[in-house]
Amino acid sequence: MSRKKEIIKTDYALIGGGIMSATLATLLNQLEPDKTITILERMPHVALESSSAWNNAGTGHAALCELNYTPQKEDGSVDITKALKINSQFEESKQFWSYLIKNKCIEKPKSFLNAIPHMSFVYGTDDVSFLRKRYEAMHVHPFFNSMKFSADESQIAEWIPLFLENRTSKEPIAATRIENGCDVNFGSLTSNLINFVKEKKNVSLKLAAHVEDIEREDNGKWQLEVENLETKDEYIIEADFVFIGAGGGTLELLEDSDIDEADGYGGFPVSGQWLVCKNEELIHKHYAKVYGKAKVGAPPMSVPHLDTRRINGERSLFFGPFAGFSTKFLKNGSYLDLIKTIEIDNVFPMLAAGWHNRKLTKYLIDQVRLSFNDRMDALREYYPEAKNEDWELKIAGQRVQVIKKDDEQVGILGFGTEVVCSADGTLSGLLGASPGASTATSIMLDILERCFPQYHSPEWQAKLNEMVPYRAKDLRENPEKVLDARKLSAVLFE
Template sequence: MTIQQVDVLLVGGGVMSATLGTLLKRLDPSLTMAMVERLDHVAHESTDGWNNAGTGHAGYCELNYTPQGDNGVEIDRALTINANFEISLQLWTTLVGNGGLPEPSNFINTTPHLSFVWGEDNVAFLRERFEKLSAHHLFKDMEFSDDPDVLRDWMPLVMEGRDPSEKVAATRVSYGSDVDFGSLTRNLVAQLEASEQFELILNHEVDSFKKLGSGDNQGWHVELENRNGGPCRQIEAKFVFLGAGGGALPLLQASGIPEADGYGGFPVSGQWLVCKDPEIVKQHHAKVYGKAAIGAPPMSVPHLDTRIINGEPALLFGPFAGFTMRFLKKGSKLDLLKSVSPSNLLPMMSVGINNMDLTKYLINEVRQSHSERVASLRDYFPSCKDEDWTLAQAGQRVQIIKKDAEGKGKLEFGTELVACKDGSIAALLGASPGASVAAQAMIEVLETCFAEKMEQGWGEELKKLIPSYGQSLVENGELLAEVRDNTLSTLKLG
């Protein structure tokens, strides 16, 4: 059997692999690359437009990024996420400018980001959040109002039919965005396919890994199974990236690298209520986020969103989370059980025991009737009707389980890069904010696994793609103003 030789093997056809492939091809066009995807086309799992919220996560509206701490509202995570999203915007801006991406409306559209709350305590929380965030240059354009007339202008469906005596408040950033990550990814992969140095391998999945040599000969022998029953393929790659979403954890475990020890996964499913009635859709143009229910995971923050997917407008409400055994939407019910190993058994048991309330919450979410889900929607759209909304399945998310300081387990709700010591293989685990910060996440891969090349010139080349690279947008307000003006103008936001 012929063994194919490549410099880079990208496992998974989602936004992370597409972004890393794009960066590597721009930094060194001579690199040979292959992307392997288990389905018959790319961007069909969590990256697909209907499998995620499509929010350009910038911390503008997501209240779970600004928790209430001992000293009041904490904003550090929101600042970091906002700055990281600006990295993605800069990359997309450069690619639009040089033909690497199409006209921006194909994948990103202006959709104001609003946070909406009701009740005295929640209004006080939102006002404090606004005061702290708007004092920072990253959030200087944020608006706050508790005036019902202003709020009716911002979000008429949300205010229609609401009790006028109810205390409500909202914040707004007018240049928030809705992102069709599926369209974005398909366009990035199409650009990669235009190169003779790149091959897209569909309907194949990784069957086994074998480490090769060390030093200049380091790399991996990877065997691919043909899911259509054809012959297997074998690839030897100097570097392997596992960007397979929920499927990245089993692949990381199969690699056998010691850095994977102790990691487990907590799978969470999701569902949306969707409305495509043009008369209703045209009355709402925003992403309106509220506060999560007590006991709900952070990713279950309810929101009523404008969506534009493949050019088609719609409204989406949710997510309604649920418990699942699958790591991928088109995965196996045995995924969770197969992921249990001697190294992660204790952390997974610990998380399971300490998060029984969360598990019960997720199971109860799955059991809800259509009318019960629509009743939740009425907190954000009081006059909605059951018959105008249908239920759609979202993508799977696998939250990270890892060892804590005591060797037990803790549940993480972010993303994390796991790489072997020699930098020959890396995996991205976790979920939110996910796709929105793909550029920053893949820069971390470059800095971790290609450190020598970054020092030898890739770092300077990266500045041509992302002008702020190497500088802090959290600390440098003048730099932020310069790059933000360019991104908002080029991407036609605001």
């Protein structure tokens, strides 16, 4: 006879111990300290999937260097709309982190954030002309007015000497640079946030807690079936509100919840790899995050970049990411993940997305077939003197790109993030990966607005204004306010 499972009641259940749940738990705890929050993570520690420092690039995405946020229009001009959005969203994250530091909620900023110049580097006449136009469109805006441009080899050699060492190609080159870009250890930030909230009497963190199913009860509450992966015990979490922040595990749980809003979504996994530098001397010869331009047909997340990282006090140097294909949705997931998410309502959009993205499929096949030397050749396009023996290949995090029906009911593949909320606001899930962790604060503020009627109450508004006084939309409409917002977040760079 099976034993009756224990039912643990909580106001809010957050699935996943990555940066998204950590951010939401912290916001909710600040807004409603009396409500109970339960965070459920299947791994033995938090931040072991995409939010781990080794699994993502740690770029504080603010569109300072990423060329994919500024597409060139047919008339040749450069559209900076997306860059303005991402920059203003990163300002929200910086303000929230600064609030937490000033109120001694989390450790000193150096434990998770370091200022590192953000640069773009291009070669070839067309790309140099694109970069110049991008600079002209951006540096006149208050968000980007510290951007510098140079097509002068000696200046670029001063900024990034490795790129000019024995560069024999006669192609023109150009670069832009902004000094105050950020390298963020999102793993450390996640641990910081969760360590802070789990000390509160109303917040509990359950590790090795794998959520297997989600069901709606007749009383309107959600029941989560959980297995403790260490003891094999099973229990139920009953909650009024559920956030599915399970990264690659979100799609399957959203499908289990049976909310209409999740119908038709599918996922396409793309794995990643880095070349990581083993030569200490070399690591100290480069100090910047330098983004190049994606090859034609390449997805935006595979823009090549040579990055200085600071992880747990140590400096390192990464190049990549190279894309790969695996049917797993989590790095620590199962090869059956892709199959398990295929349902009647998403099979057609998924097939259609596959058909419409044949270029991407070809790109991924080509990437998977690359040898170590081929990958080194890709690095040598930026750093011509790179030697194979100084670098090793490491596996990065797993991304699951969103597939959804468009207006014609055909499947399209998206590279952004997608928040899915039930109509009554009692359940919400986050799909997709980009711009991801950098905009976690904005994404979670959006969830609060869509799912919690008290968002508009004077109490919540007052607290929200204390935590994030300059909101992204306000900054876009009044860009001159960015200076005040940056003064508030100066504490991050002390």
